[in-house]
Amino acid sequence: MVTSQLRCLVALGQAQHLGRAAQASEVSPLELTQAIHALEQEYGHPLVKPGARFEGFTPQGEQVLAWARAFLHDTEALRHELQATRKDDAIAPLLERRSVSPKRLRAPGPGAEHIDLILQAALRAPDHGGLHPWRVLEFREGQRAALADRFEEEKRRRDPLASSTDLRRAREHATRPPVLLAFVVVPRARSRVPAREQWLSAGAALGNLLNAAHQLGYGAIVLSGERCFDPVLSAELGIGPEEFLAGFVSLGSVAEAPPARHSHVLPGQVWSAWTPPAAAPGTPKPRAATAMNLDIAGGKT
Numbered sequence: 001m002v003t004s005q006l007r008c009l010v011a012l013g014q015a016q017h018l019g020r021a022a023q024a025s026e027v028s029p030l031e032l033t034q035a036i037h038a039l040e041q042e043y044g045h046p047l048v049k050p051g052a053r054f055e056g057f058t059p060q061g062e063q064v065l066a067w068a069r070a071f072l073h074d075t076e077a078l079r080h081e082l083q084a085t086r087k088d089d090a091i092a093p094l095l096e097r098r099s100v101s102p103k104r105l106r107a108p109g110p111g112a113e114h115i116d117l118i119l120q121a122a123l124r125a126p127d128h129g130g131l132h133p134w135r136v137l138e139f140r141e142g143q144r145a146a147l148a149d150r151f152e153e154e155k156r157r158r159d160p161l162a163s164s165t166d167l168r169r170a171r172e173h174a175t176r177p178p179v180l181l182a183f184v185v186v187p188r189a190r191s192r193v194p195a196r197e198q199w200l201s202a203g204a205a206l207g208n209l210l211n212a213a214h215q216l217g218y219g220a221i222v223l224s225g226e227r228c229f230d231p232v233l234s235a236e237l238g239i240g241p242e243e244f245l246a247g248f249v250s251l252g253s254v255a256e257a258p259p260a261r262h263s264h265v266l267p268g269q270v271w272s273a274w275t276p277p278a279a280a281p282g283t284p285k286p287r288a289a290t291a292m293n294l295d296i297a298g299g300k301t
């Protein structure tokens, strides 16, 4: 009960308008006002400035609002952490996936059969126009030394004063991962699908690829770094001028689990419920907007 009242308070803090806050909280304006009054009783202070319309919070209201935001954030974080530990949950593999740095990977990586499955999963990502605007390049064991030479040369181009340690590290990016792929974005220039949607399709494919690897029990990570922006290296890898080297995907068995996540971004931080902006008095409603509002109201019943 208190949590739902705090949600109303936080919604009011966000919308700065009683009606819109009520809509966002999926309560009536009266219920929202009652929730705020209940909190005022609980904390023994007026939380909003007096007036028929919302005119802002009192200093105590601001204090309670800040506390309520932190409380709801922590409550959500706890709920999500507990949810992620429910192994029977159908989406547990998606909730658990973590990137595993090449240092924490060991052989064996996925073999040809598993790479094929991983690519099938990538090809099942949403893809406007079915363009698969991406491709994958595998660097097999026999070619790693040659790739390491290219990585070292790229590092020298970028930093002529690179130390021997820097150059060794650059080489290790090519030699360390048990399996190494390049993920290349290939926007289809002659398509009617906008480039930005093609990039999103490619990103969705990359996400599926990582999730598939995780579900097959492998660790994986995408790393780009400066070398992905080097045109000489791209050309050496056979990547055309209209293509983009998005990153290198390292895959392998997990030798050591990655460290615990420090920041926990919650769905509420990327979510909001749309409410129509208040029309200026006397502004006629555009027809399309009216139809859109009816659709939304219809969809909710």
Ligand SMILES: Cc1cc2nc3c(=O)[nH]c(=O)nc-3n(C[C@H](O)[C@H](O)[C@H](O)COP(=O)(O)O)c2cc1C
Residues within 6 Å of the ligand: 097, 098, 099, 100, 221, 222, 223, 224, 225, 246, 247
């Ligand atoms: C295209 C792409 C390139 C990336 N390049 C780098 C990189 O060069 N260095 C890095 O530290 N992380 C890079 N990342 C982020 C990591 O792959 C990883 O997602 C991040 O460390 C968060 O870990 P998580 O996947 O476990 O949440 C890249 C991610 C993507 C999608």
